[in-house]
Amino acid sequence: MENEDYSPLDSLVRLSSERAIGRGMAGSSLGVAALLVLAEYLQASGTTFQRDLTLLFTCLKGAGVAGCALERFLDRRTEEWSAAFQLTGTSLGAVASDPLGTCRLAISVRTRDREVLAGGGADSAVSLLSGIAHQLGGIRWDAADNTFLNVARLEAGAGYGQFASEGRLELEIFARDTARLETSRDAVLATTRKIAEKTGASIRIDTAGVLPAGDAELRRPLVEALRRVHARLGIRSRQVSGPDPAALLNARGIPALSLGLTTGARGYLEEHVDLAPLEAGFQQVLLLLEAVA
Incomplete structure (x- = not known):
């Protein structure tokens, strides 16, 4: 299931x-x-x-x-x-x-809270996660295009009238072999942590699942x-x-x-x-x- x-x-x-x-x-x-x-x-x-x-x-x-x-x-x-x-x-x-191998990652972020109408201050979880997704989507993973990244889901915020200080981004990486899959995963982790450090947001990255390439x-x-x-x-x-x-x-x-x-x-x-x-x-x-x- x-x-x-x-x-x-x-x-x-x-x-x-x-x-x-x-x-x-x-x-x-x-x-x-x-x-x-x-x-x-x-x-x-x-x-x-x-x-x-x-x-x-x-x-x-x-x-x-x-x-x-x-x-x-x-x-x-x-x-x-x-x-x-x-x-x-x-x-x-x-x-x-x-079949390709895949690694599924869940990136959870929390930014500083502020009033929704305060202006300035902390980046929202929406802008932070969108920036991560945009930057990762622009990476050329390998010359043969045998490695792919998909943004599976992006959720952030608590609804109307609330500043979006929390969010979650779900990514999946596809590759033809295990070595390339691991290399791509390491690149995603490093890029994500670097972006989060610049904004001062707290971040947690979980591996949601790993499937090897089929034989x-x-x-x-x-x-x-x-x-x-x-x-x-x-x-x-x-x-x-x-x-x-x-x-x-x-x-x-x-x-x-x-x-x-x-x-x-x-x-x-x-x-x-x-x-x-x-x-x-x-x-x-x-x-x-x-x-x-």
């Missing part, structure tokens, strides 16, 4: 004839539901495989950082896995044969099997190169891919998943299990 902020109102799910709408619907919460349905189906149908099947429910918060739930589980497991699939929401048809050779048999399943079910395959949480398993020598279950959209104000493709998404999982298990 992804790290979703919970609100009783925002998290209410609304159903139409075509969509399920609600915060968190387009993330890995749909994968959790699919695992429960899969367990019920296998038990009711009596379906068995040549190999043991493990259904793992875990949290990807802090993925790749020492001490996170998934890393602790992987460190303590005793069985050998021949293949693994991570189930997610709205990426049905996506095939990540050679293309290790994933190749699963990628080929996935493309065959897509062709059989009439699902349009499309190549994607973004980060894949399944690469955490690749780093431990386990062939692994992420599987999207349907189509839909993730947005700031609303998320939804389309209901019609769910059947094909579930059939995709069953056929892949038959192929590898």
Whole structure:
């Protein structure tokens, strides 16, 4: 499951004839539901495989950082896995044969307080974080353009009538290999701290998650099997190169891919998943299990 902020109102799910709408619907919460349905189906149908099947429910918060739930589980497991699939929401048809690595950073700042109409004085958290985002966006990371930075979210201030003295900037760095990812992260940290020192603001930088680049050779048999399943079910395959949480398993020598279950959209104000493709998404999982298990 992804790290979703919970609100009783925002998290209410609304159903139409075509969509399920609600915060968190387009993330890995749909994968959790699919695992429960899969367990019920296998038990009711009596379906068995040549190999043991493990259904793992875990949290990807802090993925790749020492001490996170998934890393602790992987460190303590005793069985050998021949293949693994991570189930997610709205990426049905996506095939990540050679995914990028990523490092996610959360930058929290606090500037000096002042009255909103006082004028002059301390920079606001909005201007400080915007300046950091602007300066980082202008960096040429490498000559081949294999490293990228995305400003994922910027939030600051307490609302109307209040000086924005606190804020948070979320960044993600993408790179083709671990060494370049670490070098780029160090550059972001140094640049951010230098800007904050000039303004006298207090700053905290947390690593929200790290995903290694995927192992293309290790994933190749699963990628080929996935493309065959897509062709059989009439699902349009499309190549994607973004980060894949399944690469955490690749780093431990386990062939692994992420599987999207349907189509839909993730947005700031609303998320939804389309209901019609769910059947094909579930059939995709069953056929892949038959192929590898």
